[in-house]
Amino acid sequence: MxxxxxxxxxxxxxxxxxxxxxxxxxxxxxTMSFSNLVGPLEEIGFYGHPMAFLAPTSYGQPHALMINFQSYVDKMMIVLSVNEGTIPNPHRLCEDMVESLRLIKDAVVSRGLA
Structure with a gap:
């Protein structure tokens, strides 16, 4: 804003x-940018072939880390674009994000909020 x-x-x-x-x-x-897009609520196809997932991203941004979120039906896709000079181990970052999201999900479920 x-x-x-x-x-x-x-x-x-x-x-x-x-x-x-x-x-x-x-x-x-x-240094970092977030993007989120609301995707379709029902499955879509391309020339009669159903799409398994959507994974948005962009190229050429001057950011060290760009995170794109895209919902598709009942799934959430997260795409990371990483400058390896700033973040030397992007696979570790992905593993940490997966673990963090699992902890958040477990906390929500344990409180009966979902």
Whole structure:
């Protein structure tokens, strides 16, 4: 929200070139980014072939870590894009995320919230 406000203010006060430069600088100086997308609630197909899952991602972002969440039917896909110079063991990060999500699920189930 803060980033949007600064970009909007720069656009109004200084014009498109300055707003573009501010936006570019913000993205180049951000370490991590999250993205979440609500997917379809029912299975979809591609030329008659059912899709097993959707896994969104993007390429070329200047972030050390980008996490994309995508729901599809009753599943949640999590896709990580990692700069190995900043995060030298991305597989360990994935294992830690799986363990953290398992702990969260166990806590929710044990409290009877699901």
């Amino acid at each position: 803060f980033t949007f406000s600064i970009a909007e203010l720069a656009l109004k006060l200084f014009g498109v070139k300055t707003a573009s430069a501010v936006s570019h600088r913000i993205f180049c100086h951000t």
